[in-house]
Amino acid sequence: MKKLIYILFITTILFSVSCDKIDNPIPKNTVNVDGINWDDSLYIESNPAMRKILVEEFTGHLCTYCPDGSREIERLDSILSGQLISMSIHAGSFALVPANGAGFDANGDFIMDFTTDFRVLPAGETYYTTFGVASNPAATVSRLNNANITGLAQWEIDINAIKNDVPKVSIGLSTLYDDSTRTVKAIVNSKWLATETGNHNLQLYLVEDNVVDWQLDNSIYVQFYNHRHVFRSTLNGTWGTPIPSSNLGDTNTQEFAIILPANWSKENCIVVAHIYKSAPNYEVLQAEELHIIP
Amino acid sequence: MNITKNIVIILLSLITILSNKLSAQGIEQILSKGEVHGNFQLDMQYYKEDSLIGAQAVPEDVLMNGFANFIYTNGNFEAGVRYESYLNTMLGFPVKYKGNGIGYRYASFTNKEMKITVGNYYEQFGNGLIFRSYEERGLGYDNAMDGIRINYKITEGLHVKGIIGKQRYYFETGEGIVRGIDGELMINDFFGGSLAESKTRLTLGGSFISKYEADQSSQYNLPENVGAYAGRFILQRGKIRFDGEYAKKINDPSADNYFIYKEGEAFYIQSSYSTKGFGLTLSAKGVDNMSFRSERNASLTDLQINYLPALTKQHAYNLLATLYPYATQPNGEIAFQGELVYKFKKETILGGKYGTSLLINYSTVYNIDSTKIVGNDSLRQGYTTKIFSIGDEKYFDEINVEITKKFSPKLKGIFTYSNLMFNQAVVQGKTPQDHPDIYANIGVIDLTYKLSKKHAIRTELQGLFTKQDKQDWATFLIEYTYSPHWFVAVMDQYNYGNKKSEERIHYYFGAVGYVNGTNRIQLGYGRQRAGIFCVGGVCRNVPASNGVTLSITSSF
Numbered sequence: 111m112k113k114l115i116y117i118l119f120i121t122t123i124l125f126s127v128s129c130d131k132i133d134n135p136i137p138k139n140t141v142n143v144d145g146i147n148w149d150d151s152l153y154i155e156s157n158p159a160m161r162k163i164l165v166e167e168f169t170g171h172l173c174t175y176c177p178d179g180s181r182e183i184e185r186l187d188s189i190l191s192g193q194l195i196s197m198s199i200h201a202g203s204f205a206l207v208p209a210n211g212a213g214f215d216a217n218g219d220f221i222m223d224f225t226t227d228f229r230v231l232p233a234g235e236t237y238y239t240t241f242g243v244a245s246n247p248a249a250t251v252s253r254l255n256n257a258n259i260t261g262l263a264q265w266e267i268d269i270n271a272i273k274n275d276v277p278k279v280s281i282g283l284s285t286l287y288d289d290s291t292r293t294v295k296a297i298v299n300s301k302w303l304a305t306e307t308g309n310h311n312l313q314l315y316l317v318e319d320n321v322v323d324w325q326l327d328n329s330i331y332v333q334f335y336n337h338r339h340v341f342r343s344t345l346n347g348t349w350g351t352p353i354p355s356s357n358l359g360d361t362n363t364q365e366f367a368i369i370l371p372a373n374w375s376k377e378n379c380i381v382v383a384h385i386y387k388s389a390p391n392y393e394v395l396q397a398e399e400l401h402i403i404p
Numbered sequence: 405m406n407i408t409k410n411i412v413i414i415l416l417s418l419i420t421i422l423s424n425k426l427s428a429q430g431i432e433q434i435l436s437k438g439e440v441h442g443n444f445q446l447d448m449q450y451y452k453e454d455s456l457i458g459a460q461a462v463p464e465d466v467l468m469n470g471f472a473n474f475i476y477t478n479g480n481f482e483a484g485v486r487y488e489s490y491l492n493t494m495l496g497f498p499v500k501y502k503g504n505g506i507g508y509r510y511a512s513f514t515n516k517e518m519k520i521t522v523g524n525y526y527e528q529f530g531n532g533l534i535f536r537s538y539e540e541r542g543l544g545y546d547n548a549m550d551g552i553r554i555n556y557k558i559t560e561g562l563h564v565k566g567i568i569g570k571q572r573y574y575f576e577t578g579e580g581i582v583r584g585i586d587g588e589l590m591i592n593d594f595f596g597g598s599l600a601e602s603k604t605r606l607t608l609g610g611s612f613i614s615k616y617e618a619d620q621s622s623q624y625n626l627p628e629n630v631g632a633y634a635g636r637f638i639l640q641r642g643k644i645r646f647d648g649e650y651a652k653k654i655n656d657p658s659a660d661n662y663f664i665y666k667e668g669e670a671f672y673i674q675s676s677y678s679t680k681g682f683g684l685t686l687s688a689k690g691v692d693n694m695s696f697r698s699e700r701n702a703s704l705t706d707l708q709i710n711y712l713p714a715l716t717k718q719h720a721y722n723l724l725a726t727l728y729p730y731a732t733q734p735n736g737e738i739a740f741q742g743e744l745v746y747k748f749k750k751e752t753i754l755g756g757k758y759g760t761s762l763l764i765n766y767s768t769v770y771n772i773d774s775t776k777i778v779g780n781d782s783l784r785q786g787y788t789t790k791i792f793s794i795g796d797e798k799y800f801d802e803i804n805v806e807i808t809k810k811f812s813p814k815l816k817g818i819f820t821y822s823n824l825m826f827n828q829a830v831v832q833g834k835t836p837q838d839h840p841d842i843y844a845n846i847g848v849i850d851l852t853y854k855l856s857k858k859h860a861i862r863t864e865l866q867g868l869f870t871k872q873d874k875q876d877w878a879t880f881l882i883e884y885t886y887s888p889h890w891f892v893a894v895m896d897q898y899n900y901g902n903k904k905s906e907e908r909i910h911y912y913f914g915a916v917g918y919v920n921g922t923n924r925i926q927l928g929y930g931r932q933r934a935g936i937f938c939v940g941g942v943c944r945n946v947p948a949s950n951g952v953t954l955s956i957t958s959s960f
Contacts, residue, residue: 128616129614129631130628130655131627131654132655132665133783135784136782136784155663280662299659305833359703359704361701
């Protein structure tokens with residue numbers, strides 16, 4: 111019986127030391143990764159039952175009807191409540207900075223100032239030419255039909271066609287931000303929920319929301335126009351980085367960093383991650399977005 | 405290479421110790437009691453391209469998997485190694501098996517009531533709901549422990565096992581450390597007296613397992629020590645047996661459960677009655693969030709600590725076994741199974757001259773009834789569920805009837821009918837929009853005719869009929885055996901009912917084999933259909949292939 115008591119004693123100790131019950135899954139303090147104490151960290155994981163839809167809109171500050179497209183995206187976003195991720199790519203001739211961009215009237219007052227260059231070179235222009243933008247407003251919805259560019263009347267139809275799809279891959283996206291160096295780090299975990307053939311890439315963008323600047327809107331020069339979801343940069347090249355395999359259950363982790371220029375608002379910066387089928391298909395299978403600070 | 409070096413050091417140390425203690429004659433006497441046993445298997449395939457079935461050639465032309473076990477026993481001492489060779493890994497097996505190495509090595513000794521094992525070992529607590537370390541070579545599955553195990557018989561009727569180690573991860577070990585203890589109390593033997601003679605026998609068991617893996621996440625506060633515990637019983641009286649187990653696991657966020665912190669639980673219960681010519685078994689199983697691995701981000705069949713058996717009939721006939729096999733869903737399922745075996749006596753209407761055996765098996769699997777937590781879920785519980793309540797989505801359902809009848813001293817037949825429903829979207833991870841549930845009827849006629857004492861011929865005619873997936877299939881097999889050394893077989897699996905006429909493909913296969921004692925050599929040629937191969941509810945994908953296969957097994 112002594113032996114039994116002894117074993118029960120050991121078992122009790124084993125029980126008490128070998129279980130970590132966690133009451134606060136999400137850390138609230140700074141985190142240390144790669145030897146850096148990041149000020150803030152955020153995490154989001156895609157809902158395995160919801161395919162998020164990425165709308166990549168092509169625009170330009172001198173595109174007079176493009177704001178109609180932006181307003182249509184905002185309307186669709188309000189209907190889809192969290193399922194839509196949008197991005198405005200300033201590219202093409204309407205996005206150029208004209209030689210007479212800053213204009214003054216006879217009294218020397220500002221009448222317009224289109225000196226801000228929103229273009230992202232070469233990525234934005236590459237998307238513009240590769241996807242074949244011919245007129246504006248123009249966008250591609252999750253790059254369906256080989257990244258077919260469509261007008262605003264088609265966007266809702268395309269969205270409705272895929273909004274109930276079951277995602278084939280899930281994305282876990284983390285953003286870390288260090289204010290002393292204005293460094294943003296993004297970590298993406300992907301996991302395949304179904305086996306997919308072909309090659310796939312992970313693409314990371316940095317997007318800045320609510321940038322106030324000039325915009326031509328239906329023939330009116332608007333000084334304090336609110337530019338939504340402005341494409342600022344890629345984090346991993348124009349076409350992203352390959353995901354090695356796409357069999358059910360396969361996982362992959364990739365991380366990239368970018369330093370924010372001084373004129374980008376950290377409060378408004380968002381990292382967008384999406385996984386798409388490699389060229390020539392381009393279809394975006396899943397997407398996520400996350401601010402860099404809470 | 406380190407493993408080999410360690411073994412040499414251990415053996416040299418043992419020899420040195422023995423040499424100091426014993427005379428040369430003594431050593432000779434001890435060594436003369438020793439025995440060596442072993443077995444060997446080699447599988448090799450020459451691959452050629454076959455665009456019709458999507459089979460690819462490989463750059464190496466030929467791929468090979470092989471292994472040999474060598475086990476030395478001497479009195480209370482036992483040691484063994486398994487040499488494994490993958491040059492390179494055959495298609496369908498995990499590619500991380502590559503090259504040569506010692507996949508398994510151990511030494512153990514028994515000293516009175518205690519048995520000590522160091523190195524690799526396989527072990528199971530209860531039904532395996534929280535811990536089972538085993539290998540299934542056909543799947544390329546091996547989660548052998550590498551560490552220390554102690555089996556201790558405290559007293560008559562009371563046994564305890566303690567384990568600690570890391571799990572095998574191909575030719576390495578996983579990062580996590582697994583440790584645990586299991587106790588089994590055989591009430592009748594423990595208390596003795598009149599209880600020892602009782603017809604009613606009761607065994608109680610309890611186990612605890614904990615894994616350790618460092619938290620290196622910036623996103624979450626992850627539990628570094630995750631514990632799971634289970635209790636079980638076996639109650640037996642005469643022909644009736646009743647056994648069950650319940651297991652619970654604390655918060656274990658992982659890639660499998662999308663990093664939720666909900667606790668997991670599982671149960672398994674079975675009752676059976678058997679007497680001469682009659683057997684009835686009823687069983688039920690529930691699983692909720694019970695994937696348990698020693699690394700959080702592991703996937704597929706890697707580093708699984710526990711085992712959740714599929715509560716469905718295991719099939720041998722190829723259409724039944726390989727087209728729609730069920731795989732356990734560790735995130736949640738409820739399953740029921742009943743099996744009845746009855747033997748009609750000889751010289752009765754149904755029994756005939758030689759008797760007839762009837763087996764009826766019914767199994768069904770559903771999801772668990774759960775509600776996703778929407779909105780604020782700061783504790784990351786993911787969903788709520790009532791304890792093991794049945795959901796409304798069916799994963800699998802099968803009724804299977806098998807009649808075995810001997811018609812004459814020369815002719816014997818097995819007749820099987822199966823009606824099944826298979827939720828391919830859930831079980832195989834496909835998109836539900838274009839992968840509806842499959843409803844199929846399957847029939848198998850298996851006849852063996854003994855031409856003479858040494859010559860026998862066996863045929864299988866199988867048909868699978870479904871409107872979904874790839875529609876109707878048929879398989880025909882004929883096998884000729886010339887005992888005790890030779891056999892030859894030809895098989896054709898034909899997707900004759902496929903709506904797409906270009907996919908009505910013949911998967912033909914021929915094999916010839918030679919058996920002499922424990923040596924067996926088989927040479928085959930033909931097509932292998934892409935599909936899923938499962939053993940006990942654990943599955944792997946097998947790609948299509950075409951080519952020549954060679955298989956050699958031996959033991960001594």
